[in-house]
Amino acid sequence: MPSRTILPRFKRLYVCLAACKASFRVCRPIVGLDGCFLKGYYGSQLLTAIGRDPNDQMLPIAYAIVEVENKDSWSWFLTNLTNDIGMCDITYISDQQKV
Template sequence: MNYCVFQRLYVCFDACKKSFQYCRRFIGLDGCFLKTLQGGQLLTAVGRDPNDQILPIVYAVVEAETKDSWVWFLRHLSDDLGPHNLAKCTFMSDQQKGLLPTFEEVIPGVDNRFCVRHLYSNFRKKFLGLELKNKLWRCAKAIHWQSWEKEMKSLRGLNDEAFRHLNGIPPRFWSRSRFTFLSKCDSLVNNMSESFNAVLIEAREKSIVTMLEDIKVYMMTR
């Protein structure tokens, strides 16, 4: 006997797809757990509208956050927004598992950034102290490569291991001094996605169908 088993679902409303045409080419990607017995994760792509407010573009329910599920998600996103448009975008993420190789497979060479807040949460597991924290953020906020090198040199004077840890992450992912101008956005954190996920906290505790209905109503209201 054959059984039908739910695995994934992808949702993109036409109004959201059309609205993105008038937004900056900047997309935040994130994944969050569903708080049900069945488990699973909710993947989201969020933009920033001309009023600097969040624009949920697409979302999907998947069994787990893996390279395979991200490839599936980004291929659908590419079909909806157009591969030529997606190639001009800048993506912001929290260094999710399997996401970087996914970019190379689906959108080779696309510009992407790491959320500095998430980068710092990993940094402080090894390097504690307010001075090191402030120095990391000064490196991230540096707007010229010479300023970045000056701040990194200062960091090396404080803690050589912290310098080598941070220097091992290409600055194009996390420092304004290396950001491109295409997205017209110099954001260092993925607040857009986190704000959207925060709105869905209660919905994520419900069954799949009810959760999707709640998200649909929220999107329609916006």
């Protein structure tokens, strides 16, 4: 019986572009968070962090593709986001109302 090889598997991807990170430093310290399904062969979830610039336009700060939207993936995303933007006095807004 041939042995099965375990192939590498994609788990998570986090992206925070340097220009967006620098632009957020002049924005209001409010970050909107949201997640949505990616309807494709592999499924996954897209998590986003959006700010508002001084012209009141939306500024994408960071996004991530994760295997599933749960507490672990949100904690991972927010840890990376906080490390990237380096600000501690931020208000996060989300539409999640789970207990």
